[in-house]
Amino acid sequence: MKKCHEIIHQQHRLRIMAALDSDREPLDFATLKAVSGTTDGNLGAHLLTLEKAGLISISKETIGRRTRTWVLLTAAGRLAFSEHVAFLEDIIQTSQKTRETES
Amino acid sequence: MDKEQAFQGLNDVAIARQKTSELRNYRGMGSIVSAWGIVWLFGFGAQATFPSFAPLVWAVGWLGALAWTFTRPPKPQDFRALATWSVVVSTIILILVVTRSDQTTAAMIFGLALSAAYAILGIWLGKRFLLLAAVVLMSASVGWWLLPQWLYLALALGGGVALFVGGVWLRRP
Numbered sequence: 001m002k003k004c005h006e007i008i009h010q011q012h013r014l015r016i017m018a019a020l021d022s023d024r025e026p027l028d029f030a031t032l033k034a035v036s037g038t039t040d041g042n043l044g045a046h047l048l049t050l051e052k053a054g055l056i057s058i059s060k061e062t063i064g065r066r067t068r069t070w071v072l073l074t075a076a077g078r079l080a081f082s083e084h085v086a087f088l089e090d091i092i093q094t095s096q097k098t099r100e101t102e103s
Numbered sequence: 104m105d106k107e108q109a110f111q112g113l114n115d116v117a118i119a120r121q122k123t124s125e126l127r128n129y130r131g132m133g134s135i136v137s138a139w140g141i142v143w144l145f146g147f148g149a150q151a152t153f154p155s156f157a158p159l160v161w162a163v164g165w166l167g168a169l170a171w172t173f174t175r176p177p178k179p180q181d182f183r184a185l186a187t188w189s190v191v192v193s194t195i196i197l198i199l200v201v202t203r204s205d206q207t208t209a210a211m212i213f214g215l216a217l218s219a220a221y222a223i224l225g226i227w228l229g230k231r232f233l234l235l236a237a238v239v240l241m242s243a244s245v246g247w248w249l250l251p252q253w254l255y256l257a258l259a260l261g262g263g264v265a266l267f268v269g270g271v272w273l274r275r276p
Contacts, residue, residue: 087109092106
């Protein structure tokens, strides 16, 4: 199924979702920061937006004095992401078909 | 949404997937590289300082590092991992048999072989391994050509310490 998800489409959130989708295991905050190319503050805000939409779940783990944040894609998030990617691929394919028809 | 935006979106997805895969490989290999760094440090360190103890240090180190390698997640899923290690161990045994009368040549060949292995990992898994390959190659080359009497120490400090630190570095995103 193809469907555009406005929350996911924002560039940093799309990268976050793609990173989480590529692994069944949760990813930590530092990894997501490296993948998405955002600052700590921005990443926190993006994660909050995705969590509120029910696309990801966030858990905290305390190791000594440090707290580690783990992020996991929910079933709804995985489905929404695959729908969004299918939507993007469909736009490209439709555009190519149109160009071929014209030529 | 137009074609350019869709293309940009798919490009972002591809970049994120590739980067995540690279970081996962680094994280998985980090502690293994550090473990082999410790084996190198103590193995070649023993050859430089207490040669009579070196075979024992190498044997203990190899068994420990192999056990560590096979128990780290993700555990090998198919026969290819076992086949790869069989090739590695057979090659090492072959090098030891062929160069049994010339331990310094064996040490240099180990340095070159390890450097080549990391270079291959660098090509396939991520460019950080290329830097590790360069450091190991440099320490082996410096020891072999410039400081032949200190070859073992160069491999212990240059190769071993570099691998240990490199392993810690690999685990950082």
